[in-house]
Amino acid sequence: MTATSLPFIGEPVIDRCHLDRDDPAANAARWSDPAALLLTINVHDEVVVQRRPAGPAAAAARSARREPPVSLAPGPTAGDRDDQRQLFIGVVSGRPWFITRGRPVPGPGQQLAAVRSLSLDPVDREIVWSGLAALHWAESQPLCPRCHGLTRVTPGGPTRICTRCGREVFPRTDPAVISAVLDHDDRIVLGRQAHWEPGRMSVLAGFVEAGEAAEHALVREVAEETGLRVVAARYLSSQPWPFPRSLMLGYVARAEGVIALADHELAQADFYSRDQVRELVAAGRLQLSTPMSIARSLQEAWLADRLPAPESGTDLSVPLTH
Ligand SMILES: [Zn+2]
Structure with a gap:
């Protein structure tokens, strides 16, 4: 048994677009892409999830396919993007994903659920965890470690830039x-x-x-x-x-x-x-x-x-x- 055959991790799901991640034109195109998705998370780290069909037969079929009971239910992107609030996560299967802090409202067949205790498939999991980590870091509002000036999230979100001295600040893990x-x-x-x-x-x-x-x-x-x-x-x-x-x-x-x-x-x-x-x-x-x-x-x-x-x-x- 090798480590790669253990059920821990597989190939990367998210294309983080490292070549043009901070290109304003590329990010504008991603935001206005009709396939783009915006995941909204509330202050309790809850998201809207889509319940899968209920009933013993559906549950048994799901269990046989090892499907989790819920999936993420993101909304479309709309209007102008505020790059300090609507953070870019990456592209997944051709669809750009963004995340923001707000008040998600469940529709029919949907519910609010805490990210921490969710059972999601690996694709949804990687998206929501990556987005949540970016949000937590953006909200931590660190001052520049060199001059203590205010920092701003870069348009693509991987780093912050000091507004006073220009120093680049990387996410902490x-x-x-x-x-x-x-x-x-x-x-x-x-x-x-x-x-x-x-x-x-x-x-x-x-x-x-x-x-x-x-x-x-x-x-x-x-x-x-x-x-x-x-x-x-x-x-x-x-x-x-x-x-x-x-x-x-x-x-x-x-x-x-x-x-x-x-x-x-x-x-x-x-x-x-x-x-x-x-x-x-x-x-x-x-x-x-x-x-x-x-x-x-x-x-x-x-x-x-x-x-x-x-x-x-x-x-x-x-x-x-x-
Ligand atoms: Zn600075």
């Missing part, structure tokens, strides 16, 4: 590590944060500190949260998590030792076998992570015994010499 942490019997560590409801469990995760290698962040976070010692880790895939601006670096890791909760971040953490997880989920006593998260992908890949061995990655049990 916070790297975090997330890992299926396994013992030598392939049991997985699931933990519950103190503010989560009982039964909700996930794999371990934490932010990379400044100047720290991602692998070392993994070793440190696992030790801080559980007292376990990571001895091997293999990188699998990344996933943006724009709430507000994380990039999750996904691993499978081997750990040794005994779980001892130390830093009070977790209220509970234990090793679980696959049978235990299946039984607890079936009994409604264990709730896995939200469907579109890499945490859920890690959990499902582990349940299906489709994760590569951590030992096929990096040996973290010995010092680096030479």
Whole structure:
């Protein structure tokens, strides 16, 4: 089993138009394209989604095709574009996509839904996450790091320009590590944060500190949260998590030792076998992570015994010499 056959990520969906992304004429043409779409997200990060047909037969057919229950329902672009408010996401299958903050209104067969907990297909997911990350960054209104002047989003949206000194400011992303942490019997560590409801469990995760290698962040976070010692880790895939601006670096890791909760971040953490997880989920006593998260992908890949061995990655049990 290779990492590319895992259900984490596939080919890029969005053409970010890097060659002419900040060309005003090109962006005007994209905005006025009859096929252009505008996705509106409210202040609670909710969007309008199209419900798919209900009923047992439709649900069964959807399940067989592994289709999610909803899809994005964007509107058309109209009027003049305000490039500080209507941000360009990119072109998907020939259609330009834009995003804006506003008050989306559901039509018949539609509803408002929180982006964070949606189950969308990979195309919709990449569009809405990319757009949301751009919005969050645009709304953060950073001042120029050199002169503290005001910055403006460039017409195509990939950077901001200082209105005083002209410095280009790039979007910030916070790297975090997330890992299926396994013992030598392939049991997985699931933990519950103190503010989560009982039964909700996930794999371990934490932010990379400044100047720290991602692998070392993994070793440190696992030790801080559980007292376990990571001895091997293999990188699998990344996933943006724009709430507000994380990039999750996904691993499978081997750990040794005994779980001892130390830093009070977790209220509970234990090793679980696959049978235990299946039984607890079936009994409604264990709730896995939200469907579109890499945490859920890690959990499902582990349940299906489709994760590569951590030992096929990096040996973290010995010092680096030479
Ligand atoms: Zn400046």
